[in-house]
Amino acid sequence: INHFPWTRAAAHTLRLKTQEYVAFTSDFISYINIPCYFRECCQPDWISFNPKGLEVDLQQRLFGQHLASRIILKAVNWFINNDNTKKPLVLSLHGPTGTGKNFVSKMIAQNLYKEGMDSKFVHLLISTVHFPHVSQIETYKTQLKQWIKGNVSSCERSMFIFDEVDKMHRGLIDSIKPYLDYYHKVDGVSYRKAIFIFLSNAGGQHIVQTALEFWKTGRKREDIKLCDLESALSLSELNDKSSGLWHSSLVGEHLVDFFVPFLPLEHKHIVQCVLVEMKADGLKPDTSVADRMAEDFIDFPKPERVFSRQGCMNIDSMLIFYV
Numbered sequence: 001i002n003h004f005p006w007t008r009a010a011a012h013t014l015r016l017k018t019q020e021y022v023a024f025t026s027d028f029i030s031y032i033n034i035p036c037y038f039r040e041c042c043q044p045d046w047i048s049f050n051p052k053g054l055e056v057d058l059q060q061r062l063f064g065q066h067l068a069s070r071i072i073l074k075a076v077n078w079f080i081n082n083d084n085t086k087k088p089l090v091l092s093l094h095g096p097t098g099t100g101k102n103f104v105s106k107m108i109a110q111n112l113y114k115e116g117m118d119s120k121f122v123h124l125l126i127s128t129v130h131f132p133h134v135s136q137i138e139t140y141k142t143q144l145k146q147w148i149k150g151n152v153s154s155c156e157r158s159m160f161i162f163d164e165v166d167k168m169h170r171g172l173i174d175s176i177k178p179y180l181d182y183y184h185k186v187d188g189v190s191y192r193k194a195i196f197i198f199l200s201n202a203g204g205q206h207i208v209q210t211a212l213e214f215w216k217t218g219r220k221r222e223d224i225k226l227c228d229l230e231s232a233l234s235l236s237e238l239n240d241k242s243s244g245l246w247h248s249s250l251v252g253e254h255l256v257d258f259f260v261p262f263l264p265l266e267h268k269h270i271v272q273c274v275l276v277e278m279k280a281d282g283l284k285p286d287t288s289v290a291d292r293m294a295e296d297f298i299d300f301p302k303p304e305r306v307f308s309r310q311g312c313m314n315i316d317s318m319l320i321f322y323v
């Protein structure tokens, strides 16, 4: 075939076009990073802190926890915005049942990871589920250490939530201590961007006691300061076997950055929880229903009946009996 100059020219142009196209496409692919476009990666597209979102969530969705709300917002903001962190962030959330400890952990996850609690970088470990047998403690220790190391190696901004820590075998928490400490790196891995959250009822009784004293003496709940709860979150209280305590070595060695107290919930907070639940269930919020329910939930201490023993726990399932 005779190539006319114009066909040769056309072929040349076409070839150029193809090359340009290929170059452009590969640039584009690496620019938008196709695998990370569809799948969660340890990158800012998937992990970026929304401070306003957390603030609004804490203010509007968490009821009756002025101290927890303030401490958590400050702590997380400080940690995320600090490029020179010397150790991972370690929060220890304490308080009676159903007062919002898991709820708040979820809020933190939702405002840091695009996928929230479903993120592959957020890990929830429940003592009774994941570490049920005391006899297996040595195996758990090895597995837990390797597992944390593996996760932090693949994403340094990993979050670990340890639930029911007061039911956890003490040696287990001790085994991860090096990761929580001020080390530049442990076995080549840096833990300084990771977040550890421990949840427990430890100190809860003491917190209730303080809240009750405020109530009895007519002082406002919102005036309870962290220093009023100092003894509830003190080393001796947290080590007391009767309060089901646990991580003495963590507490004693100052590896916990912030102790966060959760107060027992009162009538008006239960009402708020019920109204939220009604809305979530597609029901018309009805304060008389919420009031009746709160009446039944507020059950201790006797005879005053000031707080709800189960907090806002199980409001969703109990609601059917009231509407």
Ligand SMILES: Nc1ncnc2c1ncn2[C@@H]1O[C@H](COP(=O)(O)OP(=O)(O)OP(=O)(O)O)[C@@H](O)[C@H]1O
Binding pocket: 061, 062, 063, 064, 065, 095, 096, 097, 098, 099, 100, 101, 102, 103, 104, 199, 200, 201, 262, 273, 311, 312, 313, 314
């Ligand atoms: N302070 C609160 N404000 C708003 N909702 C709350 C609050 N506390 C609890 N709730 C509601 O009750 C549910 C149960 O609370 P959550 O699981 O956070 O309790 P908890 O403090 O972890 O209790 P436990 O010590 O028994 O584990 C939450 O999912 C949330 O819907």
Ligand SMILES: [Mg+2]
Binding pocket: 101, 102, 163, 199
């Ligand atoms: Mg919980």
